[in-house]
Amino acid sequence: ETGVTQTPRHLVMGMTNKKSLKCEQHLGHNAMYWYKQSAKKPLELMFVYNFKEQTENNSVPSRFSPECPNSSHLFLHLHTLQPEDSALYLCASSQDRNTEAFFGQGTRLTVV
Amino acid sequence: GENVEQHPSTLSVQEGDSAVIKCTYSDSASNYFPWYKQELGKGPQLIIDIRSNVGEKKDQRIAVTLNKTAKHFSLHITETQPEDSAVYFCAAGRSQGNLIFGKGTKLSVKP
Numbered sequence: 001e002t003g004v005t006q007t008p009r010h011l012v013m014g015m016t017n018k019k020s021l022k023c024e025q026h027l028g029h030n031a032m033y034w035y036k037q038s039a040k041k042p043l044e045l046m047f048v049y050n051f052k053e054q055t056e057n058n059s060v061p062s063r064f065s066p067e068c069p070n071s072s073h074l075f076l077h078l079h080t081l082q083p084e085d086s087a088l089y090l091c092a093s094s095q096d097r098n099t100e101a102f103f104g105q106g107t108r109l110t111v112v
Numbered sequence: 113g114e115n116v117e118q119h120p121s122t123l124s125v126q127e128g129d130s131a132v133i134k135c136t137y138s139d140s141a142s143n144y145f146p147w148y149k150q151e152l153g154k155g156p157q158l159i160i161d162i163r164s165n166v167g168e169k170k171d172q173r174i175a176v177t178l179n180k181t182a183k184h185f186s187l188h189i190t191e192t193q194p195e196d197s198a199v200y201f202c203a204a205g206r207s208q209g210n211l212i213f214g215k216g217t218k219l220s221v222k223p
Contacts, residue, residue, distance in 0.1 A: 002155065031209065042116070043156070043201060043213040056209060090155050097209040100146070103155030 003027040006091050006104035014112055015081060021107045023074040023091030031097050032074040034066060037088040037106070049074060050097055081111045114139040116204050118214025126222055131192050133217045135202035136184040142204040145178060145185045146211070150199045159200075160187070192221045 004025045013019050023032065034046040048056035049068040063085075065077040074091055088108050092101040118135045125131050137145075143164035148156035162169045162176045162185065169176050173192075178185040185204075189196055199218050205211035 002157070004155075033209070040215065042215050043203075045209075045211065048209045050209070092155075094208050097207045098144075099208065100158050100161070101208050103148075103157065105153065105155050 002102040002104065004091060004093055004102050004104035006089075006107050008107060009105065010108045010110075012110045012112060013078070013081065015083070017081075018077070018079040020078065021076040021089055021091075021109075023076075023093075023104055025072055025091075025093040025102070027093060027095075027102065029093035029095050029102075030071055031094045031101075032068060032071070033092040033094075033101065034074065034076050035090040035092065035103075037090055039087075043090070047076075048097070055097075078109075081109075083111050086110045114212050116202060116212045116214045118202050118217060120217060121215065122218045122220070124220045124222065125192055127192060127194060129192055131187075131189045131196070131219055131221075133187045133200055133202070133219075134184060135186070135204070135214050136182075137204035137212070138183070139204065139206075139212070140183065141206055142212075144205055144207060144211070145176070146203050147174075147176060147187050148201040148203070150201065150216075152198075156201060189219075192219075194221050194223050197221045 036044045047066045067075040088106040090106045091104045094101040146161035150156040175188040199216045202214040203211040
C-alpha cells in the first residue's frame with residue numbers, strides 16, 4: 001500500500017463511451033501525475049499537477065482531459081477513445097516535483 | 113527528442129548471483145536518476161535513486177553507479193533472491209516532473 005489509490009482497477013469501454021479514472025492520495029503531497037504504460041514501450045508522462053495547477057501536458061490528445069479539484073484528488077476524463085489507448089494508466093504523487101514519487105496500482109483500460 | 117536506453121530487456125540469474133542492469137541517457141542536463149521495481153499487478157515502486165553530485169549509492173543489496181561523462185548509470189543487485197523477480201525501470205531527468213523512462217528489464221531469479 002503506497003498511499004495512492006486508483007479506481008477502478010479495470011475498465012472496459014467502447015469508443016463512444018465517456019468514463020473517468022480516479023486517483024486519491026492521503027500522503028499530503030502537492031504534486032500529482034498521470035502516466036500511461038503500454039506493452040513494450042517506456043512509461044509515458046501525460047500530465048503533471050503542482051498545487052492543483054497543471055504544469056505539464058506532454059502533447060496528450062484532447063480525448064484525455066485531466067482534472068485536479070484539490071491536492072488529494074486527480075481525475076482523468078476519457079471520451080471517444082481509440083483501441084490504441086488501451087493501456088495501464090498510473091497515477092503518482094510526490095511532496096513536490098523534486099522528491100520521490102509514489103505510484104498507485106493503476107487502472108487497466110481496454111477500449112473496444 | 114530525449115531518450116533513455118535500457119539493457120538488457122530480460123535477465124535470468126540463479127539465486128545468489130548478482131544482476132546488473134544498464135541505462136544510457138541523452139539529455140546532458142539530467143541530474144536525477146531513479147530506479148523503479150514493478151511487480152505483477154502493482155505500480156512501480158522506487159527502490160533507489162541517485163543525483164548527479166554523487167557517483168555511487170548503496171542500500172543493502174542494491175547499488176547504483178553513475179558516470180555523467182559517459183551518460184550512463186547502472187543498477188547492481190547482489191545476492192539475488194526469488195522475490196527480486198520483477199520488471200525494473202530506470203529513468204533520467206531534471207526532476208520528478210520530467211522523467212524519461214527506459215523500456216524496462218524483466219528480471220527472473222531462479223531458486
